[in-house]
Amino acid sequence: xxxxxxxxxxxxxxxxxxxTLQCAQDMxxxxxxxxxxxxxxxxxxxxxxxxxxxxxxxxxxxxxxxSRSTTEDFPLRLLSAAPSQTxxxxxxxxxGVEAFFGQGTRLTVV
Amino acid sequence: xxxxxxxxxxxxxxxxxxLELGCNYSYGGTVNLFWYVQYPGQHLQLxxxxxxxxxxxxxxxxxxxxxxxxxxxxxxRKPSVQWSDTAEYFCAVNxxxxxxxxxxxxxxxxxLVKP
Numbered sequence: 001x002x003x004x005x006x007x008x009x010x011x012x013x014x015x016x017x018x019x020t021l022q023c024a025q026d027m028x029x030x031x032x033x034x035x036x037x038x039x040x041x042x043x044x045x046x047x048x049x050x051x052x053x054x055x056x057x058x059x060x061x062x063x064x065x066x067s068r069s070t071t072e073d074f075p076l077r078l079l080s081a082a083p084s085q086t087x088x089x090x091x092x093x094x095x096g097v098e099a100f101f102g103q104g105t106r107l108t109v110v
Numbered sequence: 111x112x113x114x115x116x117x118x119x120x121x122x123x124x125x126x127x128x129l130e131l132g133c134n135y136s137y138g139g140t141v142n143l144f145w146y147v148q149y150p151g152q153h154l155q156l157x158x159x160x161x162x163x164x165x166x167x168x169x170x171x172x173x174x175x176x177x178x179x180x181x182x183x184x185x186x187r188k189p190s191v192q193w194s195d196t197a198e199y200f201c202a203v204n205x206x207x208x209x210x211x212x213x214x215x216x217x218x219x220x221x222l223v224k225p
Contacts, residue, residue, distance in 0.1 A: 031211045040119060042200055042215035043154075058212065090153065094211045097142050097161070097204055101154040 002026050006091050006102035013081040013109045021076040021105050023091030031094045032074040033058070034066065036087040037104070043090060049074055081109045112137035114203050116216035124224050125193055131186040131219050133201030140206040143184040144213070145175055148198045157199075160184065171195070193225045 007022045025032065033048035035058075045058030049068040063085060065077040074093075078085060086109045092099040117132035135141065145157040158169025165177040175186045184201060201216040 033212070035215075040217050042114070042116075042217045043202075043213070044215070045212055048212060092213075097206075097211055098156060098159065099211060099213060101146075103153045 004091055004093050004100050004102035006089075006105050008105060009103065011105060011107050013078070013107065015081060015083060015109060017078075017081050019078050019081065021078075021089055021091075021107070023074045023076065023102060024072050025074075025091075025093040025100075026072065027093060027095065027100070028071060029093035029095045029100075030071065032068065033092050033094075033099075034064070034074070034076045035090045035092065036060065036085075037090060038087050046076065046089075078107075081107075083109045085109050112141075112203055112205055112214050114201055114214050114216035116199075116201055116219050118219050119217065120220045120222070122222045122224065123191060126190050127223075129186075129188045129191045129195070129221065131199055131201075131221070133184045133186065133216055135182050135184070135201075135203045135214075137182075137203065137205060142204040142206055143175075143177060144202040144204070145169065145173070145184070145186050146200045146202060146215075148200065148218075150197070154200065157186070191221075191223050193223050195221060196223045197221060 004025045030051045034046040035043040047066040049055045089105045091102040114135045143160040146154040147157045160167045160177045168174045198218045200218045202213045
């Protein structure tokens with residue numbers, strides 16, 4: 001079992017560029033979510049999905065899109081990157097109430 | 111909306127000292143409570159969790175936490191820390207009545223254990 005796999009691990013973008021952060025899990029979990037981690041603010045929920053075809057907004061959704069076409073994959077899209085989106089992004093999947101996190105993607109927007 | 115606050119942003123202590131990290135949450139309903147740890151350069155790992163039953167829960171690596179419902183608190187403790195406990199610790203809460211598994215995190219506490 002690989003668990004939750006995120007790619008890439010590091011990324012530098014220019015302001016205005018778009019990109020997709022990938023997240024895949026092999027545990028057949030229904031619930032998946034994306035968080036961003038910023039110093040002193042803990043992790044904040046961006047978007048989440050309770051199953052294939054169902055997504056919803058979290059606490060800080062602006063500037064991000066998600067889709068869930070399969071149970072395994074939950075990509076996060078940055079439509080037009082801004083410096084305020086410089087952060088570490090974590091994908092998580094869960095069955096029941098325990099969440100399992102990926103290794104994170106460190107994104108810098110210049 | 112629920113919120114989680116962790117009282118200390120940074121804690122520095124020596125090996126063998128005792129550690130206690132405070133966590134308070136604001137939500138009137140039924141919650142599940144978690145402590146996660148993030149070692150330098152790594153992802154979050156679950157230390158311990160509380161769903162119901164005995165309010166004193168024991169986790170991995172000698173950590174324990176006590177749920178005090180009347181104080182809306184879930185403080186983390188370890189009697190004797192090691193250098194390898196240097197990490198950032200996050201308290202998190204999940205509203206049991208809400209759909210899905212949305213976790214609300216505290217701001218984190220960076221713990222530095224000096225050898």
